[in-house]
Amino acid sequence: MVSSTLIVSLLASAASARSVKRGTGEIKCPVVLSGFVLADKTPTDFDAYATSPFNPDYIRGSEKFSQILQFPDVGSSRFDNASTKSVEVTINDKSIFQTQNGFRRAGLQIQGDTNEGGPGSKGVRTLHFSVKQDPERTLNLTHEYLNVWHEASDFSANQFNFQTGTLIGKTGGNANTFKVLNRQNTQVWETPTDPTAWQNFAITLDFVKNTLQVYYSKDDEPLEAVTAALSNDNSGEGQYQIGILKKPTGTSDVVNSGFQETGIDEGQIYGGLFIEDSANGCISL
Template identity: 30%
Template sequence: MLLAIVPILLVSLALSTATPIVYDGRARFNLTNADLESSTGPFLTVVKGSENATHYSSLLGHTMAPTPLWSEGLLPIQPTEQVISITIDNSSIFIPGGGSPQFGFRRTEFIAAVNGDHDDLNLVMEVNTTVFHFSIQKDEKRPLNYSHEYQVVFIEPNDGSHVFEIQLGSPFTDPSGPLPVADAHSLKVLDHALNTLFNAPFISDTWHNFAVVIDWSDKTLAVWYSRNADLLQLVKETTPNPTTPTGSDGQGDFHFGVLKLPLVNPEDSPANQSDVVHFGIQEGTIEGLLYSGCSWKVLFMV
């Protein structure tokens, strides 16, 4: 296994370009809000409500420093990307193509793409062993409601499952238990079967850096994590992810953003109470997260 053979290699790869980057989703300074509107560049911005993409997302320019893991130069350290703000509000009701409005969810997500093409990108980045990098920070002006479940980073095959997932808040249950749950304020890395592989307190004013390693052939996951400028550390050794569908059925789009699940509405019918996509309670508040450092590398190891 990759991590058993070369445990130090991945840390250096996280900070270097020795291994080719097959997808670079870091928002360079020439990326504009107009590009977000048109899904030009490294993202599709179509998973949103009825307003324009820039109603729910924005590029922060030089007003906020991105994760320092990707900075270049010594004195001074020069950022190479902009922070991305992604938010939801009560209009964040997504209508999938050919589907019905998802009234139960509030969601705004970016999908990894190259100038609008995500299908071909998936075939390139979801082979062999892939390292998925991303960094997350709280949006202090738009706090989350931790009584709800939030799915904020995931790879979604066609069956709607997630190869892996970063979760915040209180997992949806029907009926609802005591809320929020004890670890609601922690970032949790889940496998395909929703087992928790790692969790870390979601500390304020801090970049939470992740590298999730997926071996697509052996169907395994490993997790690396750090805060701010600290080097990534192995926090979950290579572990089986056996319930992931095999081959192309297990491949899918990479999403990052804010997907907020509802609370059970006691006035709904029993069948509707379990339909998290279309029913449930949402407060309609403005909530958000900040993202930086999104890129993936494919490792060709023997």
């Protein structure tokens, strides 16, 4: 006869095999790409392929990631715990990527997320990320910021944009909100930026049915769907970009010219970065 204690132990082991507990959030679906930052990582770990969860060469200017990433003590986001920590992407006057002189830009690409044929651009994928604001490195919301997006492999379009600030060419909007835009740059949802809370987001891209769906919560609350599965052109493969791209003002050629003030010291804190396989409707909430 099998004891009740053994049965309980076996059930617990089976549950553990199905999901991984991180903070108050439970990952229920297979993780395709992990951007979790282990708690023992040091700044210089992010300068080498062998020790960084992100591509150490992209996206940044002349400064190494050890010079522009910060690790603030802000507590765990919903899908982090004591073994992982948040990371802050910062920009300054030197944050010029390649020859994009109009932008101030720094960002994270999860290792393994290739531009063509990558695991993040097939089937049904859900990108999870949490954001928190740094009161010492606030964003200048008179500018447009592109924070998270999926860029097609030919760089001609983004399947979605997660943005804040004053969007160029759009009038009457609230600058102090996070906004999700589809491939046609039409806003599908927004929420006020909270100066103190963790704000949790998940964006599901169905590359088979060509749909986009947004989920949201604050702090330790479970994610909830805030849009339906909306029609969207998800073709073109590509990669996920996570960080800060600050656009200039006063120009129609935002990549190459325009106004950027001097003395920039801005940041965005990220936690709980991962991409999961959402086949058969699987979503970690």
